Amino acid sequence: MTETENNKILEVKNLSTYFYTDDGVVKAVDDVSFDLKKGETLGIVGETGCGKSVTALSILRLIPQPLGRIVAGEIIFEGRDLLKLGQKDLQNLRGNKISMIFQDPMTSLNPVYTVGNQVMESLIVHRKLKKDEARREGLKLLEMVGIPEFKRRFNNYPHEFSGGMRQRVMIAMAIANSPSILIADEPTTALDVTVQAQILELMDELKYKTNSSIIIITHDLGVVAKYANRVMVMYAGKPVEFSSVDNIFYKPAHPYTIGLMKSVTRLDEEKRGKLKPIEGLPPSLIDLPKFCIFRARCKYACDECKGEYPPLKEIEKDHFVSCYRGKEFMEGIIERFDN
Amino acid sequence: MFYFILRRILQIIPVIIGVTLILFTLMYIIPEDPAKLILEKGATPEALQNLRVKMGIDKPVYVQYWRYIKQLAKGDLGTSYRYRRSVNSILADHYPNSIKLALAAIIIEVIIGIFAGIVSAVKKFSFWDILVTISTTIAVCVPVYWLGMMLQVAFGLKLGWLPMSGMGDGSLRYYILPAITLASVSTAFVARMTRSTMLEVLSNDYITTAYAKGLSNNMVIGKHALKNALIPVVTLIGVDLGSLMGGAILTETVFNWPGVGRTIYLAILQRDAPVVIGGTIILVIIFVAMNLIVDIVYALLDPRIRYEKKEIQI
Numbered sequence: 001m002t003e004t005e006n007n008k009i010l011e012v013k014n015l016s017t018y019f020y021t022d023d024g025v026v027k028a029v030d031d032v033s034f035d036l037k038k039g040e041t042l043g044i045v046g047e048t049g050c051g052k053s054v055t056a057l058s059i060l061r062l063i064p065q066p067l068g069r070i071v072a073g074e075i076i077f078e079g080r081d082l083l084k085l086g087q088k089d090l091q092n093l094r095g096n097k098i099s100m101i102f103q104d105p106m107t108s109l110n111p112v113y114t115v116g117n118q119v120m121e122s123l124i125v126h127r128k129l130k131k132d133e134a135r136r137e138g139l140k141l142l143e144m145v146g147i148p149e150f151k152r153r154f155n156n157y158p159h160e161f162s163g164g165m166r167q168r169v170m171i172a173m174a175i176a177n178s179p180s181i182l183i184a185d186e187p188t189t190a191l192d193v194t195v196q197a198q199i200l201e202l203m204d205e206l207k208y209k210t211n212s213s214i215i216i217i218t219h220d221l222g223v224v225a226k227y228a229n230r231v232m233v234m235y236a237g238k239p240v241e242f243s244s245v246d247n248i249f250y251k252p253a254h255p256y257t258i259g260l261m262k263s264v265t266r267l268d269e270e271k272r273g274k275l276k277p278i279e280g281l282p283p284s285l286i287d288l289p290k291f292c293i294f295r296a297r298c299k300y301a302c303d304e305c306k307g308e309y310p311p312l313k314e315i316e317k318d319h320f321v322s323c324y325r326g327k328e329f330m331e332g333i334i335e336r337f338d339n
Numbered sequence: 340m341f342y343f344i345l346r347r348i349l350q351i352i353p354v355i356i357g358v359t360l361i362l363f364t365l366m367y368i369i370p371e372d373p374a375k376l377i378l379e380k381g382a383t384p385e386a387l388q389n390l391r392v393k394m395g396i397d398k399p400v401y402v403q404y405w406r407y408i409k410q411l412a413k414g415d416l417g418t419s420y421r422y423r424r425s426v427n428s429i430l431a432d433h434y435p436n437s438i439k440l441a442l443a444a445i446i447i448e449v450i451i452g453i454f455a456g457i458v459s460a461v462k463k464f465s466f467w468d469i470l471v472t473i474s475t476t477i478a479v480c481v482p483v484y485w486l487g488m489m490l491q492v493a494f495g496l497k498l499g500w501l502p503m504s505g506m507g508d509g510s511l512r513y514y515i516l517p518a519i520t521l522a523s524v525s526t527a528f529v530a531r532m533t534r535s536t537m538l539e540v541l542s543n544d545y546i547t548t549a550y551a552k553g554l555s556n557n558m559v560i561g562k563h564a565l566k567n568a569l570i571p572v573v574t575l576i577g578v579d580l581g582s583l584m585g586g587a588i589l590t591e592t593v594f595n596w597p598g599v600g601r602t603i604y605l606a607i608l609q610r611d612a613p614v615v616i617g618g619t620i621i622l623v624i625i626f627v628a629m630n631l632i633v634d635i636v637y638a639l640l641d642p643r644i645r646y647e648k649k650e651i652q653i
């Protein structure tokens with residue numbers, strides 16, 4: 001028990017992040033709990049708008065102000081609650097112990113500073129390096145992330161780089177201070193397929209080299225299958241299922257997860273089309289129902305489902321699901337892949 | 340870059356031809372005889388005619404124009420009807436004063452305008468933001484000469500803190516009121532533009548990246564946001580530099596500032612065509628030069644522009 005406890009590098013407990021918009025309170029992330037183990041890759045999947053990015057941004061407290069606010073929860077890292085850190089401590093943490101890579105490498109780098117300048121900045125801020133030391137280290141980083149002609153490229157501006165190369169620069173910046181956690185929010189969505197694979201390989205390789213943990217957010221279940229150890233499936237701001245990759249793929253216990261899996265097989269068959277897992281739309285995050293958030297789209301809803309929202313329950317060891325009929329799905333009592 | 344600058348300088352030539360043509364026509368239409376302006380009231384018709392021949396204004400207008408252009412090509416702006424002095428030397432006397440006033444106005448515009456814009460963007464909807472919004476609205480709406488006169492009355496006449504007009508010994512005190520007047524509208528524009536570009540820039544992904552790296556608020560705003568936000572502001576300031584020179588006509592007149600603006604104003608009253616035309620040509624040249632400087636600064640700020648220009652040259 002104590003061993004597994006110690007193994008946790010990050011623990012998110014009952015995190016809720018809301019946006020106070022003119023239309024009402026958007027519950028982008030509502031009562032989300034999960035943990036991240038040392039050395040593991042945790043995948044977060046779910047449809048667009050389900051709160052994946054907001055979850056990630058909440059960890060580093062990068063929620064856009066003043067609309068967004070983390071209203072509840074704890075984020076425990078190295079024995080401290082990140083939500084209680086002061087500005088200075090927060091700055092020391094960001095880009096140092098925990099760093100982040102974003103979806104769109106075309107817009108994530110500042111267009112008016114050279115790539116080298118931006119990489120050096122990470123080193124100077126946290127390690128207080130002198131300029132020439134930072135330059136040496138920065139060059140090493142660019143080499144490490146596989147930028148060809150990195151010496152010359154160091155003084156280039158972002159617009160002189162391709163998308164894949166920019167994402168490599170983002171990675172170089174993110175790993176500059178050997179963080180314990182790297183959060184990657186759809187790091188390859190904006191890239192070509194071949195480049196995608198290269199970037200993911202690079203991240204995986206660096207994870208082993210630096211002995212860090214990764215949280216990877218993605219739409220792509222193939223990426224999850226290949227790189228993640230555990231997966232959290234999110235729906236409408238809540239985690240609906242959380243378990244190992246094998247469980248998620250072979251013993252899914254939530255009808256939404258099952259729907260996602262089916263859409264993958266369908267995609268394989270047709271080799272085209274957009275990811276449209278399940279009939280219907282997710283509920284508005286502004287007024288979520290009191291009962292199960294997935295009920296409206298669920299074919300298997302029963303009387304019990306009209307009651308309270310089903311809490312995340314451990315139906316077998318390390319397999320959490322928020323569905324009253326989760327066990328039935330898991331054990332195949334309800335046919336998983338029927339129509 | 341060199342070709343770019345050269346091309347821009349050559350572009351001035353057609354602009355000057357156009358400007359002189361318009362002014363020449365206008366001044367020609369005015370039914371006033373320059374010879375009468377120069378000679379005493381009781382001058383004989385023969386004396387007047389002699390003078391006209393000597394000045395060349397007995398010739399048809401196109402001949403006069405051609406002569407003027409030939410002169411201009413040599414850098415000679417002609418002779419003032421009123422003062423019988425070369426326009427070059429009259430303008431040379433007054434230009435430094437105008438430029439000094441314009442510089443003072445630009446300093447106000449840049450420092451106050453950009454600072455107010457940043458504060459109101461970063462502290463959106465705060466007291467400061469509202470204050471900036473209200474005062475910029477007032478500054479834009481109020482006529483320049485009215486503002487000038489109000490300042491004169493308030494700080495010169497009533498409070499007696501600052502001189503009301505003229506340049507005096509050229510000390511800083513004399514600059515304050517006219518520079519504020521001259522800068523008022525532009526400062527308001529700069530503040531508003533800085534605010535809006537700053538807000539736009541702050542919503543960019545690279546700002547989130549900068550925060551995610553662990554940079555302080557000051558670093559993110561002062562380094563990452565500001566340089567991007569200033570790119571459009573620099574353009575505005577540049578375009579504005581030229582109009583500052585033009586706006587100086589009103590301000591200089593109100594404050595009795597011995598600059599080119601006032602000289603042109605007086606020359607118009609006195610129908611002193613060579614001074615009006617010469618002064619305007621200098622305004623145009625300065626306008627184009629300022630724009631050129633701005634484009635160069637712009638390219639220095641924004642590497643993407645620099646890159647495109649490089650490509651065009653090849």
Ligand SMILES: Nc1ncnc2c1ncn2[C@@H]1O[C@H](COP(=O)(O)OP(=O)(O)OP(=O)(O)O)[C@@H](O)[C@H]1O
Nearest residue numbers: 019026028047048049050051052053054055064067
């Ligand atoms: N700045 C914001 N203001 C208001 N609402 C926001 C803001 N950012 C996010 N949201 C809301 O929060 C919800 C979750 O957004 P989030 O970006 O986390 O989705 P996501 O799961 O990352 O989707 P995607 O896969 O498209 O990136 C969305 O429904 C969105 O409406």
Ligand SMILES: [Mg+2]
Nearest residue numbers: 052053054185
């Ligand atoms: Mg997202």
